[in-house]
Amino acid sequence: MIAREWKCRVPEAHSEGFTGYLYETGIKDSSATPGFLGAQIFRRSLAAKIELTLITYWDNLEAIKAFAGNDISQARLYPEDEAYQLEPDLSVQHYEVIEHQFSAEQRG
Structure with missing residues (x-):
């Protein structure tokens, strides 16, 4: 399993709106990819900004290429991002997942 990490920052005023927009773009497009x-x-809160980290999980690098294109180190951005005053990282990181375990019990 491969984890793909992307980060961005938005002004606090756009945080909720951008999170919903992120579901409609990045999450929706990712989840439609085999x-x-x-x-x-x-x-997490920063000084007058919110940092969002999106981690997606994939079977392999070929699946990521189907989503992101041949250069999987580049972030996939969308034209409407500017409306949220987005400060995106332009590159992404990939990690081989060597352990993943979640409790069946929900805590919080």
């Missing part, structure tokens, strides 16, 4: 296994979005 080999997509799942996704997580992380959020």
Whole structure:
């Protein structure tokens, strides 16, 4: 399994709207690609901004190429991103997942 990590920053005022937009673009397109296994979005506050980290999980690098194109190190951005004053990372990181375990019990 391969994890693909992408980060961006948005002004606090756009955080909720951009998160919904991220579901409609990146998550929707990813999940429609064969080999997509799942996704997580992380959020943290910075000075007057919110940083969002999107991690998607894939069967293999070929599945990622089907989503991202041949240069899988480049972020896939969308034309409407500018409306959210997005500060995107232009590259992504890939990791081989060597352990993944979640409790069947929900905590929180």
